[in-house]
Amino acid sequence: MNTEITVPDIGDFESVEIIEILIKSGAEIKKNDPIVTLESDKSSVEVPSPFSGKISSVKVKIGDKVSKGSILAIIENEEDKTSKQSQPKSVEDTKPPISKKEEVLPETEKIIKKTESYITKKPKIETSQKIYVRPSRSDIDPIETQEWLDSLDSVVKNDGADRAHYLLKKLINEAYKDGSHQPLTRTTPYINSIPVEMEVKSPGDQNIERRIRSLIRWNAAAMVVKANKKNPELGGHIGTFASAATLYDVGMNHFWRGKNNKFGGDLVYFQGHSAPGMYARAFLEGRLTTSQLGNFRQEVGVDGLSSYPHPWLMPKFWQFPTVSMGLGPVLSIYQARFTKYLINRGLIKDENRKVWAFLGDGETDEPESLGAISLASREKLDNLIFVINCNLQRLDGPVRGNGKIIQELEGIFRGAGWNVIKVIWGSYWDQLLSKDKTGLLIKRMNECVDGEYQAFKANDGSYVREKFFGKYPELKDLVSSMTDRDIWKLNRGGHDPHKVYAAYDEAMKTKGKPTVILAKTIKGYGMGKSGESINITHQQKKLDEEDLLYYRDRFDIPLTDKQVKNIEFYKPNEKSDEIKYLKERRMKLGGNLPERTIYAKPIKKPAKDIFENMLKSSGDREMSTTMALVRMLTSLLRDKNIAPRLVPIIPDEARTFGMEGFFRKIGIYAHEGQKYEPEDSEQLSSYREDKKGQVLEEGITETGAMSSFIAAGTSYTNHDLEMIPVYTFYSMFGFQRVMDLIWAAGDSQTRGFLIGATSGRTTLAGEGLQHQDGHSQLLASTIPNCVSYDPTFAYELAVIFQDGLRRMHEKQESIFYYLTTMNENYKHPEMPKNCEKGILKGMYLFKEFNNKGKTKVQLLGSGTILREMISAAQILSTEYNIDSDVWSVTSFNELRKDGMDIERKNLLNPSIIPEKSYVEECLSKRDGPIIAASDYMRSFADQIRPYTSKSFYSFGTDGYGRSDSRKNLRKFFEVDKEHIVTYTLSALAKEQLIPSTYAEQAMKKYKIDKTKPLPTTL
């Protein structure tokens, strides 16, 4: 049966132009296949077919303007389109039929009545009459308290902890209804979260594991000391790993699974400053040599080891750069989220892989560390485990001397919905805790602050007896039979492999939420007087002979005094129990860690016709480069190889960039799907959330969006699947906001496209000072493997994007792109012949104005300012008889890279004919001085000044932006056609090619105020 396909609700738009027709008469199509593409002045969107069937006729043509209800085509509908089933179900349809409602209603009524009577009949308790709690909060009725405690105890014993938990929750809810004060449940007592009887025991051989750990400790410390003996400039850290060795060892021996051909591997973000510990283990495993260990922090030659985890410098070893504090935590959260995204989209299997992130307690001061933790619980990231090494110190001193960092973090993470496991006390404390019936031990543990805990470990057993236990006679008695040595042995949870094992085991089993393990440790553990728990531990990189001998003895390293003095590394024989055990454990866990490998297959480049539209003239249609980008992405979503791999990432600006069409087309990723009918469900660009959704709509977090970009752009190594992230942001809130993450993206060898939309200081007119970007291109130029362009026309963008896909995702180069796009609408010409190479190299001849006089000038323009240049060239030609060559500069940054390279080569080869830089290749045979301008600071264009022998004048938008019209802004910053004409005339006068009167007259004509200061001061 023939049915009309009409334009659905397209929101506020009327008379929208058809820019593409994607069906033909006679074609078989499926439901949701695109019929046409509509484009308003802000966005383009495909109209999907509501039915499957055969197209009988197409009723529109390109250029037609349509509105809601316009007929697009006639289809022989396979389904009966008039039947209710084919229409999307409305909310009303999904409601139960009336008869069912009636069955339910009396029930509901009963419940309501019961509740009402309960509320009204319940006698009001005269709270004012009775004192429940004394102001001092001491116990007014210990017998009653004991009865309650006994009841609880018997519930736990008879029915288990879950039942007790249920009853407590009920009690709290009941108390809440009665208006009682709520108990403060942000934190729990300062003891381990896992009771001794619930601890899962480690199956490992503790003796061997301790010996292995000791060897790792030694080699890690020796590596730092040796490097600094060679050259004190090299630096390094001993104290951080010394505090974390057990936390890493238990993971390495029992939990973290390596990547192999059957399993994707766990992803571990190692704390940056603990790198020596990872090298030391890899050395015992035979993955690093003695010579490499000897070259710690000496990377310029061969065989050096990087100071911290840097995939760029050790691409087969390190996976995640973490040392800029705060980045590891946020990156790991989005990594865990991206893993779930790939699973939910059906692109990888769910293998129950985990993401582990190690961070320092001081590191949690960074907003990035904690800023995204609510996302982790909201998205139920039970594949994420944080381990916070709470050694109570950072670089200068205590993290929270007057408080307790573990309690503070517990409150924050519990509040955010995480599973919190505190590992505070080691096994030696278990007996004391069970022996203490007064409750004073826990009270004392609760009341001591971190500054005291740090001091305890900087002193000795007698100090602890006096200052900790000594406060209460009962506690002093409790330890009266213990020697000072015994007291000193009372260990901290993070140094006890049993406690750490139990915590990791529980974290692995936790479902539905992320876990954080708060492990209490000692900074500089085992370093004795030279570093244990003292404020300067973090900076300690030299140990004198006495310290080294102490360290050797402390960890029973079988080295002679002479070997210790020589700072030798120690590795037992390959057949020793230690080496056999260590290797066998890693074999059982599937492979090495850390290790960076790549097995991703390249993505086949898209068919050329995908880009065809963009290479043609847009005719009378005006559009912005941002719109052109969206159009191009929409086309790419039709390419079967590219489409599933595209990851559009947006921090709450899709509508600003006209990308809302993606919502309906490919869906917004939401791990729970969509639990509500969106208010705009009838519209073509409805806000559609979907478990298989493709768009990462991050909300207002450029940090989060950038972290997603890195996760997606490194998927080729972490998931062996090449993905193509396209992260589109307000250009001002890109590099300026998250530069450190972009630097980490470069280090991580992320592949993908960063799109700085609404860019250009004068192009984004109204938004003003904090929005108008005139420097992101310069910031991009600082990143060695970032390839950046500032294109003007749609065809330039298409050529660049196509080449980006080829270089990054087909040839798998370790680069990423930064493209600036604008929101100024204008007509786009057809691509001139043979300009592709120039577009990619950074400049090409766009137009020659050659028919007038002898005087000539070279006009170089970038981004939207190229159009001012073209207009200026026209004026120069018609009004002043001055010829010009107009060059479109797509990338001053790429031109500079080429210039630097060629100049260096020439200087290194003084006896051969010098090569020409690409800029010179273009310009050396052309006449006249160079006038260059962009919508960026002058230094953007200035970058190529050294690579040409011609006179060079550059113009740009130095200074703070401000709100006004584009025209006024360009006049203010002196990059409008009138200023370009005037400055060109003046430059030509300076070159003695024309009289200076031309420029003076132009200044009068264009009302250019000579006394106006440079905009940087305004």
Ligand SMILES: Cc1ncc(C[n+]2csc(CCOP(=O)(O)OP(=O)(O)O)c2C)c(N)n1
């Ligand atoms: C963003 C950033 N700021 C500052 C530093 C310098 N820095 C290195 S380690 C450190 C202290 C680390 O303390 P903590 O997080 O507690 O780690 P610990 O070494 O105690 O395990 C500082 C400030 C850094 N690496 N990154």
Ligand SMILES: [Mg+2]
């Ligand atoms: Mg610390």
